[in-house]
Amino acid sequence: GESVGLHLPTLSVQEGDNSIINCAYSNSASDYFIWYKQESGKGPQFIIDIRSNMDKRQGQRVTVLLNKTVKHLSLQIAATQPGDSAVYFCAENSGGSNYKLTFGKGTLLTVNP
Amino acid sequence: DVKVTQSSRYLVKRTGEKVFLECVQDMDHENMFWYRQDPGLGLRLIYFSYDVKMKEKGDIPEGYSVSREKKERFSLILESASTNQTSMYLCASSPRGVGNQPQHFGDGTRLSIL
Numbered sequence: 001g002e003s004v005g006l007h008l009p010t011l012s013v014q015e016g017d018n019s020i021i022n023c024a025y026s027n028s029a030s031d032y033f034i035w036y037k038q039e040s041g042k043g044p045q046f047i048i049d050i051r052s053n054m055d056k057r058q059g060q061r062v063t064v065l066l067n068k069t070v071k072h073l074s075l076q077i078a079a080t081q082p083g084d085s086a087v088y089f090c091a092e093n094s095g096g097s098n099y100k101l102t103f104g105k106g107t108l109l110t111v112n113p
Numbered sequence: 114d115v116k117v118t119q120s121s122r123y124l125v126k127r128t129g130e131k132v133f134l135e136c137v138q139d140m141d142h143e144n145m146f147w148y149r150q151d152p153g154l155g156l157r158l159i160y161f162s163y164d165v166k167m168k169e170k171g172d173i174p175e176g177y178s179v180s181r182e183k184k185e186r187f188s189l190i191l192e193s194a195s196t197n198q199t200s201m202y203l204c205a206s207s208p209r210g211v212g213n214q215p216q217h218f219g220d221g222t223r224l225s226i227l
Binding site for chain 2 (some may be wrong): 031032035036041042043044045046047049051089093095099100101103105
C-alpha cells in the first residue's frame with residue numbers, strides 16, 4: 001500500500017550547522033503535510049505544516065519544502081542547536097482526508113556540541 | 114497553547130484485565146484520536162472520533178474500544194489486555210475547521226501488560 005517514508009533513519013550534525021531531513025510520500029492525492037518533533041519521553045510536537053498549493057513555507061529557524069513532481073518533502077533546520085536533538089517525522093493526510101493522517105517512521109537527529 | 118492531557122504516563126496491568134486510558138483536551142476540538150507507537154512501526158491509528166458519541170475504526174482497532182461521552186474527553190478501552198498490547202499510546206486532537214488542521218498530541222501513556 002501507499003505510505004510515507006524517510007530516506008535516512010539517523011542524522012548527526014554539528015551544533016550551528018544546518019540540518020535537512022527528508023521524506024518521500026507515495027500518495028499523489030495527499031494535499032496536506034506536517035512535520036513533527038518528538039523528544040525522548042514526550043509526545044509528538046507540531047513544528048510546521050504545508051498545503052499542496054505551496055512549494056515552501058518558513059517558520060522560526062525551520063523551512064519546509066514540497067516537491068510534488070517527485071513526491072518529496074524536506075525539513076530544513078537552520079543553525080541547529082542541541083535542543084533540536086529528537087526524532088522528526090512527517091505526516092500526510094492519507095489521500096485528501098481532512099483529519100486522518102499517515103505518519104512516517106521518523107529520523108533521529110543528533111546534534112553534537 | 115493546545116493542551117492534551119493523558120491521565121497516566123506509565124501503567125502496568127495484567128493479562129486479561131480491562132484497561133482504561135483517558136485523554137482530555139482543553140481546546141474545544143471536535144476531532145480526537147488514539148494511536149499506538151511501536152519501534153520500527155511508527156504511529157498507527159486505533160480509533161478516532163469526530164464528534165461526541167461518534168467513533169470510527171482506524172487501522173488497528175482489534176482488541177480496543179473507545180468512548181466519547183463529552184467533547185473534551187476520549188477514552189481508550191482494552192477489553193481484555195494481552196501482552197501484544199504493550200506499547201506507547203498517544204492521544205491527539207484537532208479542530209474540524211475549514212480544510213486540514215494539524216493534530217496536537219499528549220505526552221503518551223507507556224502501557225505494560227504482564
